[in-house]
Amino acid sequence: xxxxxxxxxxxxxxxxxxxxxxxxxxxxxxxxxxxxxxxxxxxxxxxxxxxxxxxxxxxxxxxxxxxxxxxxxxxxxxxxxxxxxxxxxxxxxxxxxxxxxxxxxxxxxxxxxxxxxxxxxxxxxxxxxxxxxxxxxxxxxxxxxxxxxxxxxxxxxxxxxxxxxxxxxxxxxxxxxxxxxxxxxxxxxxxxxxxxxxxxxxxxxxxxxxxxxxxxxxxxxxxxxxxxxxxxxxxxxxxxxxxxxxxxxxxxxxxxxxxxxxxxxxxxxxxxxxxxxxxxxxxxxxxxxxxxxxx
Numbered sequence: 182x183x184x185x186x187x188x189x190x191x192x193x194x195x196x197x198x199x200x201x202x203x204x205x206x207x208x209x210x211x212x213x214x215x216x217x218x219x220x221x222x223x224x225x226x227x228x229x230x231x232x233x234x235x236x237x238x239x240x241x242x243x244x245x246x247x248x249x250x251x252x253x254x255x256x257x258x259x260x261x262x263x264x265x266x267x268x269x270x271x272x273x274x275x276x277x278x279x280x281x282x283x284x285x286x287x288x289x290x291x292x293x294x295x296x297x298x299x300x301x302x303x304x305x306x307x308x309x310x311x312x313x314x315x316x317x318x319x320x321x322x323x324x325x326x327x328x329x330x331x332x333x334x335x336x337x338x339x340x341x342x343x344x345x346x347x348x349x350x351x352x353x354x355x356x357x358x359x360x361x362x363x364x365x366x367x368x369x370x371x372x373x374x375x376x377x378x379x380x381x382x383x384x385x386x387x388x389x390x391x392x393x394x395x396x397x398x399x400x401x402x403x404x405x406x407x408x409x410x411x412x413x414x415x416x417x418x419x420x421x422x423x424x425x426x427x428x429x430x431x432x433x434x435x436x437x438x439x440x441x442x443x444x445x446x447x448x449x450x451x452x453x454x455x456x457x458x459x460x461x462x463x464x465x466x467x468x469x470x471x472x473x474x475x476x
Contacts, residue, residue, distance in 0.1 A: 182204055182207035182208050182209040182424070182425050183207070183208035183209070184208065184209070184210065185204075185208075185209045185210065185265040185266060186209070186210045186212070186261055186263060186264055186265050186266070186310075187201075187204050187209045187210065187211050187212065187264075187265060187266040187267075187268065187424065188212040188214065188240075188257060188264055188266070188267050188268065188303075189201050189204075189211065189212070189213060189214065189268040189270050190214045190242075190244055190268070190269055190270050190271035190295070190296075190299065191214065191215065191244070191270045191271030191272065192211075192213040192214060192215060192224070192268075192270060193213060193214075193215030193216075193217065193220045193221045193223075193224040194215075194220065194224065195413045196270060196318070196374050196413045196416045196417050196420070197213075197268070197270040197271070197417075198213075198224050198228070198413070199413045199414040199416070199417040200268060200270065200417040200420045200421055200424075201213050201224075201228055201237070202227075202228050202231055202232055202414075203414075203417060203421045204266075204421060204424060204425070205228050205229075205232035205234040205236075205237055206231075206232045206233075206234065207425060208234065209234075209236075209265075209266075210236040210237075210238075211228070211234075211236065211237045211238070212238045212239075212240055212257065212261075213225055213228070213237060213238065213239050213240070214239075214240050214241070214242050214244075214253060214271075215239070215241065215242075216241065216242070216243045217241075218239075218241060221239045221241060222239060224239075225237050225238070225239045238260075240253055240256055240257070241253075244271045244291055244295040244299070245273070245281045245282075245287060245290050245291050245295070246281065246282055246283065247283050247294070247298060247467060247468075250295060250298050250299050250302070251298075251302060253299065254299060254302035254303050257303060257306060258303070258305070258306055261306065262309065263306055263307075263309035263310045263313075264303055264306040264307050264309070264310060264313065265307075265310045265312075265313055265314070266313065266314045266315075266316070266424045267299070267300060267303055267307065267313075267314070267315045267316070268316045268317075268318075268420055268424060269295070269296035269299065269300065269315070269316065269317040269318065270318050270420065271291065271295065272291060272292055272318060272320055272348075273287055273288060273290075273291035273292060273344075274288070274320070274341060274344040275287045275288050275343070275344070276340070277338065278334045278338035278343075283466075285333065285466055286333035286334050286335075288334070288343055288344050288346075288347040289332060289333045289334075289347050289350065291347075292320070292344070292347040292348055292350075292351050293347055293350045293351045293354060293463065294463055294466055294467055296317045296351060296354075296355065297351075297354050297355075297358070297463045297467065298463075298467045298469075300315055300317075300355075300358060300369075301467075301469065304362075304367070307366075307367045308365060308366060308367065310366065311366060312366055312368075312430060312431075313366055313367045313368070314367070314368050314370070314423065314424060314429075315355075315358070315367060315368065315369045315370070316370055316371070316372060316420055316423045316424060317351060317355050317369075317370075317371050317372075318371070318372060318373070318374055318420065319348055319351075319352060319371055319372065319373040319374075319436070320344065320345070320348045320373075321341065321344070321345050321348065322345070323345075323348070323349060323352065323373075323436075323446070323447055324342075324345050324346060324349050324447070325447045325448075325449075326447075326449065327346065327349050327350060327353065327447075327449045327455065328346055329455065329458070331346070332346070332350060332459075332462070334346075349447065349449070350459060351371075352371050352436065352446065352447075352450055353449065353450050353455060353456055353459050354456075354459055354460065354463055355369055355370075355371050356369075356371075356434055356446070356450050356451075356456065357456040357457075357459070357460050359433045359434035360434060360456075362433070363433070367433075368429075368431060368432060368433035369433055369434065370423050370429070370432065370433060370434070370435050370436070370437065371435075371436045371437070372419035372420060372422075372423055372436070372437040372438075372439075372441075373419065373436070373437070373438050373439050373444075374416035374417065374418075374419055374420065374439055375415065375416045375419070375439030416439065418439070418441060419437055419438070419439055419440075419441050422437070422441040423437060423441075426441075
């Protein structure tokens with residue numbers, strides 16, 4: 182990873198920060214993104230100190246806002262000659278249905294539109310690399326059915342299930358991305374990090390769990406108690422693996438589990454009609470014409 186340029190969204194804490202630290206230790210030039218200047222500067226200073234690598238930069242962006250995603254992409258293209266690895270790590274598990282400033286349901290905006298839009302805007306930078314990798318993080322177990330009539334929780338909002346649905350939609354979109362970039366120097370894969378104690382997991386409330394599972398909430402809280410980043414470090418393994426391992430060079434359109442092994446994807450991912458419908462939707466919601474494909 183020496184001298185590879187890596188951008189990681191949501192990397193001022195949790196799994197993203199641990200991913201940034203490991204890749205910095207491996208010699209990569211790491212671009213950390215986050216919403217807060219103070220926490221971002223603190224994270225960058227810590228990563229530099231612990232890794233012994235001074236090539237760690239901070240760019241600010243709230244990925245729930247499309248204008249800030251576009252600004253982030255613009256800064257990357259202006260400051261860096263290429264991008265070797267893009268890790269779409271930032272995620273959101275909203276406790277209730279809420280709309281972003283772009284009028285999009287928050288789970289869908291952060292977990293689906295943000296990785297799609299940022300990847301789309303940085304395709305040219307990724308193509309400037311001899312071999313670029315795009316990695317997007319899954320969250321929780323993959324549902325088997327995608328509720329196409331409830332993509333933005335228009336019909337009902339159901340806590341963590343709405344989050345999981347957004348993540349499944351992301352998986353479908355990123356698989357379509359991989360298909361459209363076939364034959365290029367860019368690979369696109371998704372990975373599941375596993376359970377970790379992060380700001381997001383610690384913000385889960387009992388009401389976000391299915392009614393039948395709320396009795397286990399104390400166990401969930403115990404499992405996600407603060408642990409000084411130990412579980413997040415373990416959960417970063419799959420991201421680091423896909424960013425750096427020689428054996429996945431050229432591998433694209435795959436899903437990897439927390440043990441860095443290729444895993445099966447739901448049948449809906451391979452349904453061409455579903456993928457094309459979602460592809461049109463994300464283009465519309467990000468104000469991109471469907472003709473602005475990325476291959």
